[in-house]
Amino acid sequence: MTVDQVLLVYVLSALGVIGLMALFSEWRRRSFNPKPSDDRIFRCSDCSYVYTDDPDVDRSRCPQCGAFNDAVRF
Numbered sequence: 001m002t003v004d005q006v007l008l009v010y011v012l013s014a015l016g017v018i019g020l021m022a023l024f025s026e027w028r029r030r031s032f033n034p035k036p037s038d039d040r041i042f043r044c045s046d047c048s049y050v051y052t053d054d055p056d057v058d059r060s061r062c063p064q065c066g067a068f069n070d071a072v073r074f
Contacts, residue, residue, distance in 0.1 A: 039053060040060075041071065042062070043069065044069050046062070051063055058071070
């Protein structure tokens with residue numbers, strides 16, 4: 001093998017190891033991080049209590065004071 005071939009094999013193997021490490025890291029991140037919730041966030045206009053409810057609910061009753069509230073929009 002020539003010096004050029006040895007360097008090419010060394011560089012390609014190093015890039016392959018770095019690529020495999022990146023794929024493994026991404027796989028671990030996705031498997032251990034919790035999935036974001038689909039629930040909607042509500043803030044009571046009367047008592048300022050912040051709570052969540054199902055994603056299909058447009059108006060929700062506050063669990064603290066019972067007032068109906070619209071979802072918070074970000």
